[in-house]
Amino acid sequence: MKMKAWIGIMFAAATSLLAGCGDDVGKVSLGVFTTKDVIIEARQDPKIPGVTCHISRIEANLDFADPSDMGIACRQTGPILPADLANIDKSHGGEVVFKASLSILFKSLKVRRIYDVDSQTLIYLSYSTKETDGSHKHSLSTVPLYGTQAWQAPAAQNGEPAAKN
Template sequence: MKIGNQFGTPLIKASGKLIAAGFILFGLTACGGDDVGKVSLGLFTTKDVIIDARHDPKLPGVTCHISRIEANLSLADPSDMSISCRQTGPISAQDIAGIDKSKNGEIIFKQSLSILFKSLKVRRIYDAENQTLLYLSYSTKETEGSHKHALSTVPLYNTGAWQASGVPVQ
């Protein structure tokens, strides 16, 4: 006696292939070359703190570390993040000359965080008066009445860019 029907086996095989493809795709998206750390928030949770290192594409002497919550297999949609940017190499006057100096600055990094149209963006803004680079990380989706954001600064003091401005280095 045969159990099942002629339609069950192909359907099971097709759904198995879709599940396998999903695991492969999930595995590939989790393997970023910029991952620095991953900390579990506990034994009975699927949430982790992910720490990424991102280099400013126009200022290779600046590295930003971004921490955020990753909620695998969870319907929660956390938007909290933190950013810390530091000078990790030389910054020249030519580097500064090549960046957007408008009040809006420019987006230097963008990453989708959910299928619900939420993304994490990092924007660089130049504060000419204080000769400081501002790095603003923010979520594009409002959560609990707030767009989550964080700010970090990189002063140009003692760099080639500061000296080029005509301000003497002491």
């Protein structure tokens, strides 16, 4: 009995800490007879302030369920400059830009930014660090740089001159 009380207290503390992460922009109840809600948060990329990601996830207060599903949609919400791209990790693994603890069961939500040089696109991958039903839950969103100040015309190919802007 003491263990259940301790777990309940730790869960409530973790939930209250998570509430301070990001800007909550929406909350939808999943029904009268459930304690689960869909939370929508807005997060600005810390190195590329012209990109905002909206992340939806299940919040299960007072529930020992361990939901891992999430969704992500990232969009250009301001200028994206060449100087912004100069400061990001351009490796194939990219870098973690957001991280939040989702439960006392050692699960967290991470969002990783990866830069696709060939298509000049920022890729945002959200994923759960805990395996659920044999797979890690994940979701993907892209922000093309075309039309931004950071976009560069492709180099000449096959001896033809590069396109002019």
